[in-house]
Amino acid sequence: MDAEIIVAELTADRTPAVVELFRRSLDLPEDAAEAPELVDTLWTRAAVDRPVVALGAYRGAELVGALVCSVSAQDPRLGYVDLVAVDPAHRRRGAGRALLSSAERTLAGLGAAEVLLAGNPPHYGWPGIDVRYTPALCAALALGYQQDRTAWNMTADLSYDGSPALRPTDAAEARLAGRGVTVRRAEAADLPALTEFARGTFGGAWDAELAGSVGREGAGCHLAERDGEVLGFAAYGSSRPSWFGPMGTAPAAEGSGIGGVLLRRCLRDQRAAGLPSAQIGWVGPIPFYSGSAGARVERVFFLYRRTLGG
């Protein structure tokens, strides 16, 4: 390890410098562009639900790298590295290694027995390491991490009027209305019913993502209901403005076209916000998103883990 590197915990007053560092150090432009939201979600907003620590790597007085790590809110034995990058001008000189080792010590101190280089829902920037961050894959292996799962996003093209992702929803909504189903934008007053629906139908994992979507700037949620009963929802923007999800349709209502309508309503919002494409994050059913929005599998992520003290 490079002896000149010092790692220290970052405090909130360093936020502008940390955002600037990630803006120039995340090599993929779609990530660099969302550096402010990534820092806000993973450092500030995530801290409401779980322990979060941000570390800075300094060479002299200069901040040359940063890392945000956290402990799972569900399982305190699991620590996560949520965000890490080193300034391109300072790579291969031990800053990444120093940050990762310091994060491992910090997470162990918080009770973690294992560290994952993976998304820690509900607040995550990526499901794992995008395979195009190849130096990060190399660093993970060099530092003793083992590849665990694979995950992927799908991209919905919002860049032109005729895109299948922007197909009108009027006809499908009229058909649903004929069966007593209303589709509309969710508002703050809908949150309790939405949360109850998501918990009851899919387990408890989406509370925070719903709260981070409904009525928040740069985010949103649409729902379908019949006689005041929620039948499905789709949300976007809770972690990153360009990311879509989660969504869910009641099993009894599957196949009625509700899911496609909810999906495309969200994508339409995202386009209206000026986004050229949307990332359907950490997917599930490829044929559904391909059929409903012409989305294609694009970003692929490897997830890594390492047992501490081993």
Ligand SMILES: CC(C)(COP(=O)(O)OP(=O)(O)OC[C@H]1O[C@@H](n2cnc3c(N)ncnc32)[C@H](O)[C@@H]1OP(=O)(O)O)[C@@H](O)C(=O)NCCC(=O)NCCS
């Ligand atoms: C991943 C990253 C943080 C590594 O930072 P770094 O300061 O260059 O890492 P280190 O110098 O401590 O390297 C540690 C080890 O990782 C491996 N490694 C790092 N970069 C590598 C590369 N380009 N090729 C091969 N191995 C590499 C090496 O084994 C290295 O040890 P060595 O230099 O003694 O051989 C940096 O490349 C980066 O910021 N990338 C862009 C952002 C990113 O990918 N973030 C994670 C995904 S979200």
